[in-house]
Amino acid sequence: MKQIVILASGSGSNAENIITYFKENPMVQVSAVLTNKNTAKVLERCERLKVPAFFFNKAAFIHSNAVVQLLKSLNPDIIVLAGFLWKVPTNIIEAFPTQIINIHPALLPKYGGKGMYGAKVHQAVKENGEKETGITIHYVNEHYDEGAIIFQAKTPVEPSDDADSIAEKVHQLEYEHFPKVIEKLLL
DSSP: OEEEEEEEOSOOHHHHHHHHHHTTOTTEEEEEEEESOTTOTHHHHHHHHTOOEEEOOHHHHHSSSHHHHHHHHHOOSEEEESSOOSOOOHHHHHHSTTSEEEEESSOTTTTOSTTOOTHHHHHHHHHTTOSEEEEEEEEOOSSTTOSOEEEEEEEEOOTTOOHHHHHHHHHHHHHHHHHHHHHHHHO
16 A cells, blocks of 8 residues: 655645545555644644644754654655645655655746745735746755656636635645646556
8 A cells, every 4th residue: 555644734725635535545545644833723634534643843853863763654655745834854855855745836936935835926926917827746855846847737817816816726726636646656
């Protein structure tokens, strides 16, 4: 059975979507969700969905091998960043060099990099008058949003759209495509 470990920092809507997508698949299992916020709503979702969840702090993530050891014990085939906001340290990338993927709420290379996440991305898309935006699923390397692109999907940006309506369009692309791309990578 293929194992997925998800890293999330916030509400966990993408994590829940992935967990639900694979719930009935006998070949794939979300074995755990890891979060860097002990108040993240993703923890409530994991409890409801009966998926083990673990919290870690910055020291464990950046200044030790604690998270690497936890990940190794979970033996993931793929590590999925779903709304995870910290830069992944080199020791984790080296331990799982081609197994970590991320989803970004824009068409990279535009609107990527440090500080470009969530509403900030959608506001920038609107302010710059973009005609389209979308999602990018990519491998994680040592730089924010610079890993090899696996998949992109686009949606139009209408003049009447604001940052919230852009966000909603992008979320719909995430929910539709992220689990399918993960499945293709695993099977």
